[in-house]
Amino acid sequence: MIPSVLPTYNRAPMTFVKGEGSWLIEADGRRFLDLGAGIAVNALGHANPALVAALTDQAGKLWHTSNLYQIPQQQALADKLVAATFADTVFFTNSGTEACELAVKMVRKHFHDAGQTDRTDIIAFEGSFHGRSAAGIAAAGSEKMTKGFGPLLPGFKHVAWADHEGLRAAIDENTAAILIEPVQGEGGIRPLPDQCLKGLRDLCDEHGMLLILDEVQCGVGRTGKLFAHEWAGIEPDIMMVAKGIGGGFPLGAVLATENAASAMVAGTHGSTYGGNPLACAVGCAVMDIVAEPAFLADVNRKAGLFRQKLEGLVASHPSVFEGVRGAGLMLGLQCKALNADVVSAGYDALVATVPAADNVVRLLPPLNITDDEIAEAVTRLEAAATQLERAAESART
Numbered sequence: 333m334i335p336s337v338l339p340t341y342n343r344a345p346m347t348f349v350k351g352e353g354s355w356l357i358e359a360d361g362r363r364f365l366d367l368g369a370g371i372a373v374n375a376l377g378h379a380n381p382a383l384v385a386a387l388t389d390q391a392g393k394l395w396h397t398s399n400l401y402q403i404p405q406q407q408a409l410a411d412k413l414v415a416a417t418f419a420d421t422v423f424f425t426n427s428g429t430e431a432c433e434l435a436v437k438m439v440r441k442h443f444h445d446a447g448q449t450d451r452t453d454i455i456a457f458e459g460s461f462h463g464r465s466a467a468g469i470a471a472a473g474s475e476k477m478t479k480g481f482g483p484l485l486p487g488f489k490h491v492a493w494a495d496h497e498g499l500r501a502a503i504d505e506n507t508a509a510i511l512i513e514p515v516q517g518e519g520g521i522r523p524l525p526d527q528c529l530k531g532l533r534d535l536c537d538e539h540g541m542l543l544i545l546d547e548v549q550c551g552v553g554r555t556g557k558l559f560a561h562e563w564a565g566i567e568p569d570i571m572m573v574a575k576g577i578g579g580g581f582p583l584g585a586v587l588a589t590e591n592a593a594s595a596m597v598a599g600t601h602g603s604t605y606g607g608n609p610l611a612c613a614v615g616c617a618v619m620d621i622v623a624e625p626a627f628l629a630d631v632n633r634k635a636g637l638f639r640q641k642l643e644g645l646v647a648s649h650p651s652v653f654e655g656v657r658g659a660g661l662m663l664g665l666q667c668k669a670l671n672a673d674v675v676s677a678g679y680d681a682l683v684a685t686v687p688a689a690d691n692v693v694r695l696l697p698p699l700n701i702t703d704d705e706i707a708e709a710v711t712r713l714e715a716a717a718t719q720l721e722r723a724a725e726s727a728r729t
């Protein structure tokens with residue numbers, strides 16, 4: 333008999349009942365150090381006092397009105413995002429997937445209204461992840477995500493990661509945009525080198541194409557800049573944001589330049605819940621903390637500390653780990669052991685991590701994780717590695 337919850341997830345056998353900062357407390361009382369942060373969502377940890385205050389204060393006043401009316405919290409968050417980024421305008425969604433849907437619609441409408449109606453194609457990259465909607469899976473294009481769900485939304489071409497020749501060859505008169513994650517998340521924490529992002533910007537300018545960045549996972553302070561593309565010194569035309577921006581409350585956004593967005597006039601797009609007062613009150617509280625230069629500087633300092641300790645971990649457990657990669661506090665342990673086994677040995681050592689493609693274990697801690705917690709995280713990862721080494725040894729003898 334089918335379970336009452338549609339069984340589309342492979343869940344680990346833990347039930348967390350409370351969160352405190354970087355810690356998750358299991359129903360049986362065990363305390364797990366949370367290096368997953370709800371997949372880069374709980375950017376300021378669990379039950380952050382500033383976010384709890386913003387949410388509960390708004391909860392006592394007004395939850396939802398729909399976008400039939402003015403929403404001051406939405407206006408305030410849009411103003412903060414516009415002030416802090418390349419963007420001139422923002423549309424709010426409830427998730428990253430919905431941000432992808434709008435990014436695709438925005439590109440098509442931009443060229444349609446410019447009289448270039450055949451210009452509908454978007455080039456995306458192998459190993460990417462943009463959500464699970466029709467546009468999202470067509471954009472990612474992988475067999476794993478699309479099999480059985482055809483016919484797929486047309487208008488996407490796929491190029492291998494780092495295949496410069498393939499990319500140039502894929503561009504033709506119908507190409508409207510390039511869509512890419514500055515750091516691939518699900519794809520295995522693969523950062524795009526700064527010069528490649530610059531190259532993509534140049535290529536888009538050369539061909540009159542729009543550059544869409546998916547910063548759903550790598551944005552909102554995760555890499556030590558407010559948004560990851562800032563490291564390359566370039567600006568996109570359209571950017572998808574979600575995960576960290578709500579600090580745990582469902583919230584997403586599409587940020588865009590006036591040029592890219594100008595065809596999206598009244599009636600062209602909408603959302604019942606998008607930009608609701610609760611989500612935006614929390615989003616404002618997140619931005620007030622994360623966008624502070626001192627906060628981002630501390631993310632960079634802690635990222636350096638964490639990475640250095642992880643290099644040591646890799647060096648002392650060469651049969652389990654192969655290397656460390658990533659940017660800021662978006663780190664990946666490339667594994668020699670099966671990444672799923674590393675994640676599960678981590679559970680035994682009371683540390684929560686997230687698997688990704690390419691046999692990587694993702695470390696996406698709250699951005700306000702403390703130095704002591706970073707040291708404790710590495711101690712627990714050591715314990716997990718030792719457990720795997722012992723298991724491998726006893727299997728040999």
Ligand SMILES: *Cc1c(COP(=O)(O)O)cnc(C)c1O
Binds near residue numbers: 428
């Ligand atoms: C998680 C993610 C999405 C999808 O976001 P949802 O909120 O799950 O819909 C899209 N793009 C990237 C890069 C992501 O990591």
